[in-house]
Amino acid sequence: MSALLEIRNLSATFATRRGIVSALSNIDLSLAPGEILALVGESGAGKSLASSCINGLLPRNCRISEGEVLLEGQRIDNLSNKQMEKIRGAQIGTIFQDPLTSLNPLYTVCQQITRTLRAHRYISDADAQKRALELLEEVGIPGAAQRLHAYPHEFSGGMRQRVVIAMALALRPKLIIADEPTTALDVSIQAQILELLRRLSKDHGASVILVTHDMGVVAETADRVAVLYAGRIAETGPVADVLLRPAHPYTQGLLGSIPSMERKLARLPQIPGSMPGLTAIPQGCAFNPRCPRTADVCRQVRPEAHLAGARRVFCHFAEELAS
């Protein structure tokens, strides 16, 4: 099966007044059609930036310094803004964390969806409206026909996120990027939205890149996961493998620090220190100052990928830790 999306050796830098700093470093990822890949990490890990490299919505002072992004074998990282605009929407749909900022408060839901449709396709207004209604029904908005002409503020947070998903789906993109789609929502609503994402991916064969900080969300939604730390991949592989048998010390620490619903511990295992800033990424393995297993080699040599079945683990002691 050929990959829908391939990211090869991607690095990105920020231009700051203190000079160029590396924000993403040598990221390799691929995504099969219909697959849900989670990019997980703590704030500052570069997970949102990695997704921006795909849809071309990079911050102004950021640029891709190395590597390439291929969508169905075509390079998209070197396209102009205008060409990228065509690809966004038509081939890549994006769902952001806060549904309020991605909806225009001055237009009805119907107007916003039909505008997206008509910007990319020749389609009559009546047909576009019909399509908008279908989309709203598809994302599970109750009474969609009556609410077609409602304004965003008339919807609750969960319903708004459904509208945003409907807009992202409008042109049947092959790839959906969901950047923290449920972080602003309550647990019970979160479950509904995640279920919707899973169902849409299955029904339409769309691939999803799910950016999140929540390992629980990863566990319930994704097929594969890439754990990011300080702009680098720490570990990637099938969700069940990574979550149940983490091989990278960072993944182990991260999973260990989640309060368990099974056992009640007196103290939570914690990773000492905090994630380094972009200007202070340590030599060698970026995780070495916080790692319990650190050795001299970790302070000097950046670890290569250790392959173990479908997994890649960027740790000098991957084999030892996995067993």
Added chain:
Amino acid sequence: MSDATSPRRGPAAALSRFFDGDLWYNFRTSPLAVIAAIIFFGLSLAAIFAQFVAPHNPFLAPDLMDGMMPPMWESGGSQTFLLGTDDQGRDVLSLILHGMQVSLFVGLAAVLLSVVLGVTLGLIAGFFGGVVDAVIMRIADIQLSFPNILVALLIDGMVSASFGRATQAALALPVLVLAIGLSDWVQYARTVRASTLVERRREYVQAARIMHIPSVIILFRHILPNIMGPVVVIGTLGLAHAIIAEATLSFLGVGLPPTQPSLGTLIRTGNDYLFSGEWWMTVFPAVTLVLLSLSVNVFGDWLRDALNPRIGK
């Protein structure tokens, strides 16, 4: 935060922090702001040290024989009087420098007055709300429905009516400051009130209230420092406004007496000779006024953008 970097304290450290900070970087990289600042500070320095910089002393008895001399590059001009002389033989350049001193003083003092008044009333209105808020803001609304210049004229008129024209000349300067200052406090009060309404809901204010910190302390130690950004911006723009207001009032004849040079009085006296050909007496003070207020305005505009986090950098 790394433990190795030692904390910096004291005025020297504060200064180095400033030159390290985003504001200074932003300033350095905006040529327009730098030019405006250079012009403004150049003019200000010349005005402050007018006594030493000015080639002549316009307050000494002038020689009427030197009257109405054009600028040095015109025929009939003299190298002694760079920008020419006025009807009484006073050096125009020296008059401008001394006039600017007065104009700047009036401007700064008026801004200071309206800042103190506006910020205090705005803080009180925003923090306590209710009746206090309603009364203060209605007064502000009423004042806003009159043009500022009218308010200033009114105050000036009331003072001269109660003290008489003679004392008015002596009182001219403070009255002018009062008139401009009192007519301009409303925008500070409004801005500060709005910021205070936002700030008092912030959690650090709530934390202070839980600890039973007195309201006055919360108001002036916690909230005030956090709302000074917009005040500084309006204050800068207000300075330009106050300088122009001084010129306008003096030009209209209700400001400073003609014997005291300010940019406004110079333009006024010079204006009488504009059509008889002695243009330099009014054009040079006018150009100075434009330069001064323009540079302050450009600097203020930059400052407003630089302090606004919502405008991308």
Added chain:
Amino acid sequence: MTQADPVPTGFDLQASGLRKTYDLAPGPGRPKGQQVHAVRDVSLTLRPGRTTALVGESGCGKSTIAKMLVGLESISGGAVRLDGGPLDSQAARKKAWDAKRRIQMVFQDPYASLNPRWRVSRIIAEALAASGLRGGAAIKARTLEILSQVGLPEVAADKFPHEFSGGQRQRISIARALACEPQFLICDEPTSALDVSVQAQILNLLKDLQDRHALAYLLITHDLSVVHHMADHVGVMYLGMLVEDRSAADLFSQPLHPYTQTLLETIPRADQPGREPPRLSGEVPNPLNPPSGCPFHPRCAAANDRCRAEQPQAIAVSGGTVSCHAVEEGRL
């Protein structure tokens, strides 16, 4: 809350029948005099060394309760008592504060809860001075002591809040609260703005401090795994009401209210990849227009006509109470 264990009464913070009602300004389509009931008849007790948790979704009224307990919101009904004495006015609160019976609070947003223009030393010193400590040297020494208690180095004292990460700011926030030597600490979503590895550090810190100072915690959160880790007693809130109010051991081993059950089932579990969680249909109703009867009935699978008509009363069950007709009638 009815707690079975024998703790001497008197040294506690007790809320009984707490209510909060907001009058709505009349507007288009809204008649005059309409009210929202943000909190309806909630009772709870905070005891030394124990953690009580309030859990619920956004808008359920849990943060309003926190604000009423510390006096940031007025109380519409019911009472808050400290050691048996009512805290019904700011004067009564000040008196209790001066008598060193203190309630402190840790806020959710570690960015907004510290004055951005004050150095850490000044933030802590203000709290120390407000607690009656006098003298520059004494305050300085105590500041360093407290900073080390919350795991911050001495140099932190001379820095500004923006120089710290989110987790470190939350430590500063906790240090400020500790400086007042409170007996009661209200933690309003103390870790929901933090990353999970930082959350572990802060939760461990809160536990250590509780052991050390016998603090009584009220932990307000939407995260049941945090509640499971921290709490001795749990109140589950829905639309301003306590629907289940029981000891943590009982609640987590055998949740009774259908809402509690669904909440527990819908938490995404990192340790069970690939699990298909049951989903809770519908959304939290608008508090402006609450459903009749049991507030949860539109989303409840076990709802019958009685649930739609009659508001359930709290009934005693093992470890506390639950408000549900279905449980009472044995339908569940």
